[in-house]
Amino acid sequence: MKQVRWALTGALLFFGPMARAQGADAPPTADLVWVALSAVLVLLMTPALAMFYGGMVRRINVLSTMMHSFIAMGVISILWLALGYSLAFGTAGSGWIGDFSRTMGNGISTSEPAASGGSSALFMLFQMMFAIITPALISGAIAERMKFGSYVAFIALWSLVVYSPVACWVWNPDGWLLKHGALDFAGGTVVHLASGVAALAAAIVLGKRRALIHREPIPPNNLTMTLVGAGLLWFGWIGFNAGSALAMNGVAVNAFISTHMAAAAGMIGWLVVERIKTGKATALGAASGLVGGLVGITPGAGFVAPVGAVAVGLLTGAACYLAIGLKNKLGYDDSLDVVGVHGAGGLLGAVLTGVFASEAANPAVKDALAGGRMELVVKQVVAVGAVGVYSFVVTMGLLLALKAMGGIRANAEQEDAGLDETMHGEAGYNLY
């Protein structure tokens, strides 16, 4: 009991000026409390994403779009416990994929500290929340036109053949990219780049929405919901990044500050470019820019000092605004700009982690910089290339296979009437 109280005090101190001094000597229980709290924060990000995406589509697709995120909480949770976790964090002699030693909750102990990785039950839970949100991120690219059953099959398979292996490469103690020396603190490559690139493949395979082809307007149904969603993503992202320290210590505090600063700077970066290009700073732009900044700092949160994080946020926020214009030039229909925000932001963030990583933020950066900063940046580029190419190719193959087995796209009638009515038999907004 005394230990529990101590842990809570530790968590509270985290928000106070003494956090840094406290971190180093905190007992494992404080770490467990922090990781458990962080898991809850990351869990909240998926309903937040549902709101963020749900507000941006037409009113005939609001439920279907929100459902794309919610169903991941159902399907991926079970899949992760049963198999996905083991493929990512089981023993991986090859460095490419884990074995079956931790399937169905086996080999996982509730008495291990979270930082012990593969064998801790809390670590499995914390990682589950990442596994849930990653395929849900892709759903923004296929919004308003994919069959629901096909979507569920797709995210389940994608989680096993893309997410788990990539998580193994980057985070498993045996992972080849980890050994290669690439830095990815909280999943810039595993979560954002992998989903952003998969989104590109998905948008290409599915093709353009009929409304876009026919030049019909596609107005967002409720941007107030999108803004609340973006705010909750910011909130949850603190757990995503600072929780990735897996302990209540100085690195966690640095990740908290860097994450927050990058979100703030991302919003400003996007709005400045938007204001220059179109004359107006929009609310949707503020929401998008802060998410872009958060994506950008994800790989570097625990390695980049607060001022560096401001630079990362400004650059990714601005770059994401420019990147969303690519879809019109190149002709793919990335409905809600997953490629522009998570793909481009994830790529740039990984590279900028190499540029701004500093020993002041994390002593571990000393080793990473042993071969010089240029070498680290090159390693980051290799990680981006490997994850990007793998995710693109496998996602493309997966979707083409599903397409060949019976089609993945709603028919024209369903698409015109809206997926809420035709896939789910309900409406988000009723007259009475």
Added chain:
Amino acid sequence: MMKIEAMIRPQKLEAVLEAVHELQLTGMTVTEVRGMGRQRGITYTYRGSQYTTPLSHKVKIELVVNDEMVEDAVRAIQEAAGTGEVGDGKIFLVPVADAIRIRNGERGEPAIS
């Protein structure tokens, strides 16, 4: 009987309701509508994609009155809803063949008083 259909600026709704109330007129239907007149349209920008619509936001008031009340009602609405700028809206007068009170089947003028 005449139906008065007035398209007005949304922010003038309260003033119009007051003016109509002063004439002891009860019973009306109010709807949020979009419409197009001489007023310029609106351009929305979502993540750089621009949508321009010629439609602007209006509120439509529909009330059915006895013939002798028509001119007073029209004057009251015009005064209350007007600003003198383009975009103040329109009032249409439509003859009404009959009116039926659903509760008891009353017809004609008693049904609207």
